[in-house]
Amino acid sequence: MKQSGSLVCVGTGMTLGAHISPVCRSHIEAADVVFVSVSDALTEQWVSGMNKDVRSLQDLYAEGKSRHQTYREMIDLMMQEVRRGHRVCGAFYGHPGVFAYAPHRVIEVARDEGYQAHMEPGISAEDCLYADLGLDPGRTGCIHYEASQYLLYDRMIDPTALVVLWQIGVVGDRSVSQLVTGMNQRALLAEQLMSVYPSEHEIILYECATLPISRPRMDRIALERFSESEISAETTMVIPALHSPQLNQKVADKFAELAELHTE
Ligand SMILES: C[S@@+](CC[C@H](N)C(=O)[O-])C[C@H]1O[C@@H](n2cnc3c(N)ncnc32)[C@H](O)[C@@H]1O
Known part of the structure; x- marks a missing residue:
């Protein structure tokens, strides 16, 4: 049986205010709790205007601290709220699934525990x-x-x-x-x-x-x-590419043969 909490990881895009999709915005607005990991304070402030409970994940990063530890802490914080039965949204800059470990992993953890969890793409x-x-x-x-x-x-x-x-x-x-x-x-x-x-x-x-x-x-x-x-x-x-690729003449001949067969 599905548990009552849920999770969605959304992308806010790269440019403040300009890239977010209607579906990502509506998940942020409808969530009980939003966890935000974006590259600057202005973007964080902008997301904070979309929901009354927006919590920053940025403070978990620190020079000298392993990002593996940071990601574990992010996942724990999001999962604590999912387990409490809340609708949780993780809002990440760009696309939440592009060169980003925590959004993929937290969705796996939530699904393994029987919660509904998915990702919405963003502009990377x-x-x-x-x-x-x-x-x-x-x-x-x-x-x-x-x-x-x-x-x-x-x-x-x-x-x-x-x-x-x-x-x-x-x-x-x-x-x-x-x-x-x-x-x-x-x-x-x-x-x-x-x-x-x-x-x-x-x-x-x-x-x-x-x-x-x-x-x-x-x-x-x-x-x-x-x-x-x-x-x-x-x-x-x-x-950018250095030079053009080499044509494979054998394959080109095969294509030509097949095209001829098709017209016969
Ligand atoms: C952890 S990845 C996050 C990528 C992000 N999820 C996305 O959708 O683009 C961080 C890397 O993304 C790239 N990146 C982040 N911000 C960028 C920007 N403003 N312009 C170009 N590349 C950027 C850099 O290669 C950076 O090292």
Whole structure:
């Protein structure tokens, strides 16, 4: 039997006031308790205006504290209210399911305990970058990696595809407790990328606008200049394709054969 509490994780989008969907807003408004994890105080204030019981999760983050611990605490706080029989809404910036551990995990925990739980999508940094940079992932294909995972597990990069590297601001932090890492860690990332791309290949340091009055950051620089660039917790690296992919002639011939059979 389903328990009476419920959970929904929603996305508030990236730009304050501009990106939230009607369905996400209505879940925030209808909840008994809203837990909010957004990137700035203004956005938190804006969400607070949508429900009389909005509680911030941002204070759970701290320099030197493992984010694994922070996520456990977030999940515990949300689940305590679900178990009390409340309708709980977790409001996360961007898309709650994109490079975000706690929203996925808390939904699993709630479902395992027999509660109704689901996620509603939001506009993520990924969505914004396609619009701002005029890039279509369908044109070349697109690979997304978390930056430390790319380095640590020697993940493959296809230079004919668009590549997006997330969390470059904390690259190399295995303790998962730093808010930003340094030039030496970024140099390691640049070095690994330069085994795939020429040092002068143009990369884009991207930060979408989080306020309707601000402009996105779209700094185009040579890869070799990356380690000395200013990087924040919000910066995403976008690497346009280096060259076109090679046609597989065997497959092209097969397609032609099949097309002929179809017309006979
Ligand atoms: C924990 S993930 C959260 C992503 C978020 N859930 C989303 O939907 O975009 C944090 C990473 O998202 C990216 N990010 C966050 N804010 C951003 C912004 N304003 N512009 C571009 N990328 C951003 C950065 O790569 C950052 O390291």
